Amino acid sequence: MSRLNDIIELIQTTNEVYFITAPGRVRTAYILVDDIIELSLKIFLQEKVYEQRVNCQTVLENANLVTSRSHKDSLRRYFEERLNIDELSNELGRGTGGVPILQSHLVSFPLIRHWSANDPNARHTFDRVIDDVKPFFALPTTAPVGTPPNPATNLLDEALIRHKTRNKFYHDQNLSGLDINDEKCLSALCAMFDLVNRLFPAFSDEVKRKHTVRCQIGVLRLKQTASLGHRELSQPYEAALQLLKKGHKYDFERRSVEHSLVHTVSDRFFGSLREQFKNTIAKLQVRINKIDTMARPKQEHIDEKNDKENLIQILQRQLDQINALLGNS
Numbered sequence: 001m002s003r004l005n006d007i008i009e010l011i012q013t014t015n016e017v018y019f020i021t022a023p024g025r026v027r028t029a030y031i032l033v034d035d036i037i038e039l040s041l042k043i044f045l046q047e048k049v050y051e052q053r054v055n056c057q058t059v060l061e062n063a064n065l066v067t068s069r070s071h072k073d074s075l076r077r078y079f080e081e082r083l084n085i086d087e088l089s090n091e092l093g094r095g096t097g098g099v100p101i102l103q104s105h106l107v108s109f110p111l112i113r114h115w116s117a118n119d120p121n122a123r124h125t126f127d128r129v130i131d132d133v134k135p136f137f138a139l140p141t142t143a144p145v146g147t148p149p150n151p152a153t154n155l156l157d158e159a160l161i162r163h164k165t166r167n168k169f170y171h172d173q174n175l176s177g178l179d180i181n182d183e184k185c186l187s188a189l190c191a192m193f194d195l196v197n198r199l200f201p202a203f204s205d206e207v208k209r210k211h212t213v214r215c216q217i218g219v220l221r222l223k224q225t226a227s228l229g230h231r232e233l234s235q236p237y238e239a240a241l242q243l244l245k246k247g248h249k250y251d252f253e254r255r256s257v258e259h260s261l262v263h264t265v266s267d268r269f270f271g272s273l274r275e276q277f278k279n280t281i282a283k284l285q286v287r288i289n290k291i292d293t294m295a296r297p298k299q300e301h302i303d304e305k306n307d308k309e310n311l312i313q314i315l316q317r318q319l320d321q322i323n324a325l326l327g328n329s
Contacts, residue, residue: 003043004200008213010036011192015216018185026185027169033188034166037159037195041129044199045116048136053079053117056109063105065092079112126163130156137198152198158191186224193217207325214325218273222318277319284308284315 014032017025057075060066066075074091077083083091085106089098106112114132115124137152197203207214291297291305 003047004202004206007036007040007043007196007200008203008206008210010039011196012210012213012216014192015189015213015220018189018220019216026182027180030162030180030185030188031166031169033192034159034163037192038126038129038163040196040199041133042116044136045111045114045129045132049111049114049117052109052111056106056112059105059108060102063101065094065098065102065105079117081113081118126160130160133199152195155191155195155198159195162188162191183224183227186220186227189220190224193221204324218322218325221321222273225314225318274319274322277315277322281312281315281319284312288312 010032014029014036017032018029057066057072060075066072071092074083074088078085078088085099085102086096089095089102092098092102094101116132134153134156137150137156139147139149207217288305288308291301294301297305
């Protein structure tokens with residue numbers, strides 16, 4: 001769990017970069033997202049290697065092929081590529097005749113001699129890392145034709161595209177000034193949250209325990225949705241900011257206010273944000289109910305009702321995300 005916590009700390013730091021007022025913050029955050037994703041993918045692979053090694057040893061023990069401490073040591077050296085399969089068979093007392101038997105068991109564990117554990121300092125390309133992770137999210141061969149791919153597959157493809165864009169900052173002299181706007185940065189940040197959650201199922205529960213980062217994630221998701229055209233989401237957010245600005249010391253620049261509140265009173269801010277969404281939804285519902293009681297509503301009332309129902313759906317999705325992050329808080 002400590003490695004996941006390390007990733008979460010890096011995510012929080014990257015979120016902080018987005019919220020600060022420094023020039024180039026959006027571009028810097030975008031680059032950091034790429035670095036965190038690469039590290040997360042490598043940790044994911046390494047953990048899968050260790051998991052397969054444990055399972056492999058259990059299978060060999062159940063088959064009475066590994067029966068002693070010295071056998072376990074020989075198997076570990078095989079994992080670490082210090083023994084080949086012929087040498088392993090001899091160490092286990094099976095001779096050349098044991099090789100096919102071992103191979104029949106080892107074939108189920110393709111990662112036990114993977115580079116991520118045996119050579120953690122190896123610098124494989126981002127493409128290679130993506131390719132090594134993808135099989136874990138591939139659809140089963142029994143999946144019906146037309147079954148949509150696992151969402152993680154699309155997230156991995158998007159991460160690779162962003163990585164190529166990021167490399168242009170450093171390796172293409174014609175594009176060194178390439179800029180990243182706020183919308184692209186928010187999209188990258190939220191995609192990172194989604195991908196890390198797919199890689200590490202415990203991510204969501206760990207985030208719920210950390211008030212600052214969970215508030216950051218909630219606010220960034222809200223901002224990303226608003227950047228796609230749902231500007232009405234900004235009103236509850238601004239109301240929450242205004243509510244907590246009273247009595248709170250901050251710099252005069254608006255982004256300093258936002259950063260200060262999200263960072264220092266994140267638990268109260270996120271709770272206030274939830275209440276603002278609830279209140280907004282309730283007010284919209286009151287108006288819808290009033291229209292429903294009209295004996296002969298005009299077309300403008302019908303249109304207004306439809307607009308408000310659509311808005312409630314948008315607000316409710318955001319409120320559901322906030323509730324999921326807050327848990328029982």
